[in-house]
Amino acid sequence: MVKLSDISFAYSKGRPVLEKLDLVLEAGHIYGLLGLNGAGKSSLLHHIAGLLFPDSGSASVLGMEPAKRSVKFLQTVYLLPEQLPATSLSANSYTGVYASFYPAFDKAYFTLLLKQFDVDPAQPLDKMSYGQGKKAMIAFAIATRARIILMDEPTNGLDIPSKRQFRKVIAGALQDDQLMVISTHQVRDLDNLIDHLLVLKDRKIILSASADHITNRLLFKNTVDPQQETGLLYAEGGLKGYATVVKNPNGQDSKLDMEIFFNALLTEKEAILAALNQNQTNHGILA
Amino acid sequence: MEFSLKRIWLLLNLQWTENRKFYFWIMLGLPVVMAVVFSFASFALPDGLSPNYQTPVFVGGLIITSWIFSTSVFSVYTSSLQNRKTLSIPASAQEKTFLSILFGVVLFPVFYCLVVFPTLYLTHYIDTEWIGNINSFMEPDFNVLVVLPCVLLPLMLLNALFTLIFKKYAFFKSVALTVALFVSINYVNQRAIDLLSGKEVPQLSPATAKMLRDHHLAYNRPGVGGSAFTNWSVNLQRPDAPYTGVSASVVAPKGIFWIPALLYIFCIISLYLSILYKIREATT
Numbered sequence: 395m396v397k398l399s400d401i402s403f404a405y406s407k408g409r410p411v412l413e414k415l416d417l418v419l420e421a422g423h424i425y426g427l428l429g430l431n432g433a434g435k436s437s438l439l440h441h442i443a444g445l446l447f448p449d450s451g452s453a454s455v456l457g458m459e460p461a462k463r464s465v466k467f468l469q470t471v472y473l474l475p476e477q478l479p480a481t482s483l484s485a486n487s488y489t490g491v492y493a494s495f496y497p498a499f500d501k502a503y504f505t506l507l508l509k510q511f512d513v514d515p516a517q518p519l520d521k522m523s524y525g526q527g528k529k530a531m532i533a534f535a536i537a538t539r540a541r542i543i544l545m546d547e548p549t550n551g552l553d554i555p556s557k558r559q560f561r562k563v564i565a566g567a568l569q570d571d572q573l574m575v576i577s578t579h580q581v582r583d584l585d586n587l588i589d590h591l592l593v594l595k596d597r598k599i600i601l602s603a604s605a606d607h608i609t610n611r612l613l614f615k616n617t618v619d620p621q622q623e624t625g626l627l628y629a630e631g632g633l634k635g636y637a638t639v640v641k642n643p644n645g646q647d648s649k650l651d652m653e654i655f656f657n658a659l660l661t662e663k664e665a666i667l668a669a670l671n672q673n674q675t676n677h678g679i680l681a
Numbered sequence: 682m683e684f685s686l687k688r689i690w691l692l693l694n695l696q697w698t699e700n701r702k703f704y705f706w707i708m709l710g711l712p713v714v715m716a717v718v719f720s721f722a723s724f725a726l727p728d729g730l731s732p733n734y735q736t737p738v739f740v741g742g743l744i745i746t747s748w749i750f751s752t753s754v755f756s757v758y759t760s761s762l763q764n765r766k767t768l769s770i771p772a773s774a775q776e777k778t779f780l781s782i783l784f785g786v787v788l789f790p791v792f793y794c795l796v797v798f799p800t801l802y803l804t805h806y807i808d809t810e811w812i813g814n815i816n817s818f819m820e821p822d823f824n825v826l827v828v829l830p831c832v833l834l835p836l837m838l839l840n841a842l843f844t845l846i847f848k849k850y851a852f853f854k855s856v857a858l859t860v861a862l863f864v865s866i867n868y869v870n871q872r873a874i875d876l877l878s879g880k881e882v883p884q885l886s887p888a889t890a891k892m893l894r895d896h897h898l899a900y901n902r903p904g905v906g907g908s909a910f911t912n913w914s915v916n917l918q919r920p921d922a923p924y925t926g927v928s929a930s931v932v933a934p935k936g937i938f939w940i941p942a943l944l945y946i947f948c949i950i951s952l953y954l955s956i957l958y959k960i961r962e963a964t965t
Contacts (some may be wrong), residue, residue, distance in 0.1 A: 445768055445965040463961075465683050468771035479762035482702060493696045494691050495771040 395421050395573055396442055396542065403437060411437045413597040414451070421541070422570050425575035428587035433594045435577040436476065439544045442575070443473040455542065469496055472540035476547040478519075478531055485515040485530045487601035488581065489537075496538040504537035511559060524551040536567045543574045549583040561587045581625050581652040591652075593659055601659060603670055605650050611670050613642040614651045627665050628658035641669050683773035692772055696754075696944040707750070711793065712800045715742055719804035730805055736819050739801060740829060744836065747790050751837045752852045755844040758963055759851060765965045774961035782956065786837040790830070824919030831945070838952035845959040896937030 396419035404410040411434040419425060420562075429435045440446040441453055444460030444467060453460050458467045481488065485508060493499040508515050509639030511529040528551050535543055549557050564587055568574060578584060582677045591608065593601040612627070617636050620629035637651060639658045659666050697704070700797040718738055722730045767777065801819065808814050819825075836859065843855035885893070892898070 440965055443769065445765060447962075447964055463768065463774065463805070465685075465771050465773050468769060473765075474768055475762070475765055477762055479766050480758075481699060483698065487698065491691075492694045492770070495688070 395419055395456055397454045398441065399452050399454075401441060401448045401453060403446060403448050404434040404439065405437075410597055412441070412448075415598055417592070417599055417602070419571050419573055419575065422568070423573050423575065423590045424564065424568055424588045425592055426581075426584045426591045427575050427592045427594060428581050428584075428652075429577075429579065429594035430660075431579055434597060435579075435594055436546050438594060439473060439546050439575065439577055442542070443466070443471050445473070447523050459602055469498075470540055471542045471544065472535050472538045473494075473544045474531055474535040474546060474548060478527060478549060480520045480578070482520050484518050485513060485534075488519060488530075489534065492534070493537075496540065498539035500537050500539055503539075504533055507533035507536060507563060510563060511556070525553055525556055527558075528552060529602060532563070536563065539569070539572075541572055545574065545576045547578055547580075548576060549578060549580055557583055561585075579658045585650075585652050588652075590646065591655075593656070595660065595663075600663065601667065601670070608655065608670065609642070609643055609648055609650050612648075612655070612666075613640045613646050614638070614648045614654060615640065627669060628654070628655055628662050630657060639666070644678055682775055684775050684779075688772045688776050689780055689783075692770070692776060693784070694907070695770070696780065696784055705755075708796070709926045710790075711746065713795050715797045715800050716804055718742070718948060719801055720807070722810040723804065723812050723814065729812060729816055730808040731814075731816050732819050735801060735805070736825065739797060739819065740825070743793050743829070744833065746793060747786070747833060747837055748840055748856070749852065750789040751785035751840050752844050752855065754781050755841045756851060758845055758960060761965060764963065768963060768965070774957060778953070778957040778960050781960075782838070782841065782953070786834065787839060790833060790837075835945075835948055835952060838949065838956065842952060842955050842959065845956065927958060 396417070398415060398417040401412050401415045401417075402410060403405060403412040403582065409526060415438070417438075427435050427438065436447060442455060442460060444455075444463045447461045455467065456470055458464060458470070460467060460471070480646075482490065489499075489501065489504060493504075505515070508530065511533055513522070513526055513533065515549065517526075519530060522530065526622050528548070532545070532548055532581075535545065549560060552560060556594045561583075564576070566576065576584060576588065588605065591601060592599055592605045613625075615623075615638055616631075617623055617638055620626055620636045620638050623638055625643070627641065628639040629636045630638075637654045639654060642648070655666075715738075719730055722728075722734045722738075724937040726734065728734070757767045770777070772780075783878070805816065805818050809816055839859055839862075840855050843858055847854040
């Protein structure tokens with residue numbers, strides 16, 4: 395569905411943001427795009443959305459070139475940016491104006507989502523709190539039924555109940571022919587939501603793996619004494635002991651702790667990638 | 682080329698709905714401001730609201746307000762948040778360009794005329810009937826009806842292009858660059874005429890030659906001047922008098938008027954395409 399090959403991009407000379415990046419995304423998945431602040435997550439999403447053009451390399455989205463921004467392409471890809479421009483329109487009026495541009499827009503679903511998010515459809519968006527406005531726009535993004543939905547830090551500004559609601563809505567929203575990419579640096583927000591992880595670091599995708607693959611190869615467990623754990627890859631101390639990531643040769647079940655995994659990958663990259671059998675050639679093996 | 686009237690209509694609706702508060706204030710504010718400016722002449726100038734005041738204020742107001750309005754329409758492509766939103770709307774660059782030009786360059790000047798002309802009529806009525814000044818009402822002549830729109834169109838397109846190029850202080854930079862361009866073209870044009878024709882009038886018409894003979898006039902060579910926006914003029918001088926003044930102009934034969942017309946059309950198309958490519962190539 396989305397194929398980026400050998401993409402390099404810099405906002406200014408000598409300061410590359412993406413370098414020889416390869417990425418393949420398939421339909422039917424919710425991808426979590428993780429990375430530190432300034433890692434280039436937004437730039438990557440903007441390349442997929444056709445809002446930035448690569449300095450070199452090629453991009454293809456459903457066979458279309460994003461940089462051309464054809465009408466069909468723009469109807470296919472919806473990017474929900476982190477910061478939303480202020481508008482005095484209510485959610486209802488906003489839909490009245492913008493929904494007609496999206497042939498598959500589902501008005502009834504939009505109304506339902508607003509209700510689930512507890513957003514007043516008649517209130518002007520610029521009079522809403524940041525979080526309420528964000529929820530209204532998340533609802534709009536999902537209701538477009540665009541084949542590719544890109545969300546840049548969608549949980550920023552959401553309170554805890556709203557984050558839970560967001561996960562619930564997203565989990566039920568994806569259709570078989572759609573894909574979603576959710577970029578965040580607040581990795582815990584994506585717990586139980588994403589089924590495929592992308593990690594951007596050093597201007598490249600250093601990991602592309604499904605959640606199942608990760609939990610097949612790695613075991614996430616809490617322990618009092620991490621030194622006693624065989625195959626220990628990473629340990630992080632907390633009030634209730636240590637959260638650890640260990641090798642999982644027997645395929646034991648455990649729940650993927652996104653935050654611990656992300657921290658482990660950043661600090662013990664070589665060992666974690668070796669345990670996942672992923673090389674670092676930036677070709678993102680889809681497991 | 683992707684161009685759909687339905688999407689143009691949707692973009693028009695979007696532009697109107699998103700900015701209706703701003704437009705509402707313009708609708709309310711423009712006649713009020715112009716009424717104050719026209720009334721100033723009635724009360725403060727000795728001749729009142731004379732035709733010599735009406736036309737320049739009407740034309741100047743049209744150019745200044747159109748300039749500001751088209752800057753605001755095209756500035757959505759310079760603010761990063763608005764730019765991202767506008768570029769992501771499922772419509773082609775061609776449609777977005779067309780709509781922006783339609784709104785900023787065509788519809789606003791039409792709206793200005795529809796609103797300010799009656800305002801001028803009303804203030805003129807007050808000026809003559811209530812205050813007692815004797816002034817005729819501005820009669821839209823060839824210059825206002827034909828020349829003005831023809832000048833306004835490339836000016837506004839130029840402003841649109843400069844607004845897309847300059848991200849910050851677009852309005853001021855655009856004005857400065859346009860003035861600089863105007864002065865430069867004038868200067869280069871004059872130099873080109875001097876260079877190509879020397880200081881001589883290339884060919885005098887029989888009527889001009891007779892007039893010069895009858896009045897013992899000679900055009901003095903250094904006085905030949907020209908610009909893109911005025912007729913090429915010569916300074917005439919009587920050999921026995923110290924007076925020198927611009928008193929005759931040299932005009933091109935009517936048969937070659939297609940050249941400036943063609944250049945004008947070429948200029949408009951070039952500006953349109955430049956704006957289109959700038960929007961097409963815009964990134965966040």
